Amino acid sequence: MPDRPSSSLSAARRLLQFARAHWRMALLQFVLAVFGTSLIIVFPGVVQWFVDDIIPSKDIAGIWKAGGLAVGAFFLREFLFYVRTRVNSVFEQRMIFDLRGQLHRKIARLPLSWFDRQSTGDILTRMADDVPATQRVILEGIEQGLTSILQIIISAVVMFYTNSAFALIVMIPTPFIAAGGWLFARWVAPRAKLAREASSHMNSLLHDTITGIRQIKSYTAEDTKQEDFNEASHRLRQSQQRLMTAWAVYSPLMGFFGSFGLVMLLSLGAYGTIQGEITTGELFKFIFLLGFFFEPIARLHGVNQTLVTGLASAERVFKILDQEGEEDLERGQALIRAQGAIEFQDIGFGYQPEKPVLQHLHLTVHPRQTIAIVGATGSGKSTLFQLLTRFYDPQSGSITLDGKDITAYSRISLRDSIAYVTQDAFLFAGTIRENLRLGKHDATEEELWLALRHACAEEFVRQHPNGLDAQVGERGVMLSGGERQRIAMARAFLKDAPILLLDEATSAVDNRSEQLIQQALETLRQDRTCLVIAHRLSTVVSADVIYVMRQGEVLAHGRHEELLESCAYYRELASLALL
Structure with a gap:
């Protein structure tokens, strides 16, 4: 050497x-x-x-x-x-x-x-x-x-x-x-x-x-x-x-x-x-x-x-x-308050360039719409959220927000405009209060409880002897999977961002909690653009538009009833979900 x-x-x-x-x-x-x-x-x-x-x-x-x-x-x-x-x-x-x-x-x-x-x-x-x-x-x-x-x-x-x-x-x-x-x-x-x-x-x-x-x-x-x-x-x-x-x-x-x-x-x-x-x-x-x-x-x-x-x-x-490629969070135009008009234009992307995940993908979201994205595992649904938040940049095509390419905005202002509940509801070792305040560091006691109420998490937190100061353990191991997911949702609600991304957000909750969360989402989505990924089609049938994905491409889009008529693949997904 x-x-x-x-x-x-x-x-x-x-x-x-x-x-x-x-x-x-x-x-x-x-x-x-x-x-x-x-x-x-x-x-x-x-x-x-x-x-x-x-x-x-x-x-x-x-x-x-x-x-x-x-x-x-x-x-x-x-x-x-x-x-x-x-x-x-x-x-x-x-x-x-x-x-x-x-x-x-x-x-x-x-x-x-x-x-x-x-x-x-x-x-x-x-x-x-x-x-x-x-x-x-x-x-x-x-x-x-x-x-x-x-x-x-x-x-x-x-x-x-x-x-x-x-x-x-x-x-x-x-x-x-x-x-x-x-x-x-x-x-x-x-x-x-x-x-x-x-x-x-x-x-x-x-x-x-x-x-x-x-x-x-x-x-x-x-x-x-x-x-x-x-x-x-x-x-x-x-x-x-x-x-x-x-x-x-x-x-x-x-x-x-x-x-x-x-x-x-x-x-x-x-x-x-x-x-x-x-x-x-x-x-x-x-x-x-x-x-x-x-x-x-x-x-x-x-x-x-x-x-x-x-x-x-x-x-x-x-x-x-000395690693190159450090994210410059400040570079770009500040995004003051996003309206929520999003467009994916001819997107091509792969985590490894030789293995594409998305190919020639087009997807349009109007302000304050609720868009559902459905499809089999591995079809590229979560990747869309990774690209929208600029965790990755597409190898081809562009993504626009309110008519401008998202690369024109600073990463910090773009991500501040998005509340993202990931598929794996990650909680940091600490208290419920500390995890919630990741969404808003100066949140008041009333705001914390309101966010928990929207996420149907208020009841189990109040039942805990330490309430908001209860320890969640490393990665939230002291809570059940459903409780972790609802805390993560409350954290996103607390952020009160104009764009809400929910990636399988109700996958670990029971039917009663799912219904309550859907009711909360009905209220929340009136003032923001909401993109929802779900395998359980029952959670997205009321979406304004449903995009059906397969193998990295959009196969069809429309409302639930329209897709049942026009898309055989969606009918198959619906039948598997007993809809």
Whole structure:
């Protein structure tokens, strides 16, 4: 994978761009790191002072001076470390807040066609795992990496100042350590990315298991799903083992080079002391300085591992942020109040271009009409609603609203003009009140109950001990299917949009509720354009116009009685519905 290093470098540059927005905190971090790290030179100097001056001269007063200097330096260093840690925590969390917010914003604005190609588990992994891994790049890179590099530089400068010849000799292993770190990054980076992808795949399977647990239990597929999960888990284990193998080779090898430098110092230092080339105090000073030199190098091994795996995660995050095709909700003319005149003109569309769902479709809706769309499953009925709301755009033809192509309107104003009850009545984890206010965030108590009354949901909500504040559970699992659908309808009614789309909106309610909802719809549709998709023809016989669809085309349209006379396919659907 020759492009990996440049990809990692690109991800690192992007992270620095995030840091630039908080440059004041970054500068404060740097200043604190410089001052705190510079204090390491005090203790080796104090040791030399003790060995070469205080002990030989038996200077008791000097003990207190030197000891006080060392204690003061240590205290100041740790205090600066405390301040730096606090500043770094705020700095890091602000950066991650920005990154996580940008990722969520991007995901929310990507077109549905992108979600069609992604697994939910992979998206959740990028948000829940890859962003924190990217966070460790910032934390380790700035907190550990910066201070380690500063400590190495300061230690090297003091060693050269003390004895340049000795410094050159004891630093012989340094190029080998640097080369090892560079080779490790190139070797491990592709493996780190594979490990992240394996983790993502396993999380996708886990997400499917949780969301589909009722189907798994009903088909007694627990063992089959366990085998799938074990296979994904095994793949993750193998990728992690390859990573750990690389680390097992790298870390001890780099540790050996550091230890080799220390042995060289002791050997050459002892020889130099015997020969009178350096004092015993200078040798002790060098030993401490070399420890300060190689200790951060050892830390950098761990930082290197974190950076490699973290940058692999950062690439996955930036891959989403760099996705093209983000929906521009604001671009276009504002649709103030739609009249509801809709026309589908020669529409051609397929979720996959080579597999058309709609072909040469024509459909006309007049303002404040109720239009019913019927047909077999897979005939393209729900796709019409997806196109009208611009979740997708047709590959050919056009859709007009009040005489203008809907692409001329901004998406936000277009969707604000449409209340859409989908086939799958989705409720967010939270209360009934919170779910209803998705339709109108500032709705009053009276408006909430009125919407529930229109959707025939008032009775069961009032019967609940917590009323509007009752929890619905994840995806509304604490409510029955019919209750979920009626809450979703109430949410759409609350929006009070001029166009109402109902996709199988009464499929999960009993006959009594269906009759009540039909009565509510009779009132609601007087002031708005209403498009209804239904398999149960009994719910649409009173529509102004019924469009009959088959295999992506409009087969016929007219009123119920007319279609019974003129369309054999509609008569077949009606007979199946016992009409």
